Amino acid sequence: MTKKINHIGIAVKNLETAVPFYRDTLGMTFEGTEEVTEQKVRVAFLKIGESRIELLEPTSADSPVTKFLEKNGEGIHHIAYEVDNLAATLLELQQKDVRLIDQTPRTGAHGASIAFIHPKASGGVLTELCQSARH
Ligand code: CMX
Secondary structure, rough: OEEEEEEEEEEEEOHHHHHHHHHHOOOOEEEEEEHHHHHHHHEEEEOOEEEEEEEEEEEEOOHHHHHHHHOOOOOEEEEEOOOHHHHHHHHHHHHHHOOEOOOOEEOHHHHHHEEEEOOOOOOOEEEEEEEEOOO
């Protein structure tokens, strides 16, 4: 069902402050920033091996990432696993009575199809499933 870790999401207050640590200190490849309007976040991707670190900065007071930062401060926000067929995976999870945030795929960064499993169903870890648009 899951193939590999696509990315690890880290909530930050400010991308410009956070990026230099990953790019310059840890030497990851900075791939650019993108605003995901629907999710009310601006993200920066840094490539590390076959995976990525996704830094998430909220773009509004009602962004889910604003809520997360207020409650927890900066830190690991979610883990995203890559799947081949997201719609089929969601159907399979529904049949297994797994609590989902998204019943159907929506669009995330880089045009990928994404869906979240509720953290209550995955031991407190917000889990994203992602069908990559890039090949
Ligand atoms: N990790 C672990 N637990 C989390 C969490 C997170 N990132 N976010 C919320 N929770 C927990 C809360 O602490 C809360 O727990 P308690 O009930 O014990 O207090 C519970 O989940 C519900 O949280 P909430 O904020 O009250 O509920 P909401 O329904 O308002 O929102 C969630 C929760 C997960 C749906 C929301 O934070 C969300 O949609 N996040 C995903 C959005 C996102 O990250 N988008 C960027 C993706 C970009 C991309 O990858 O392309």
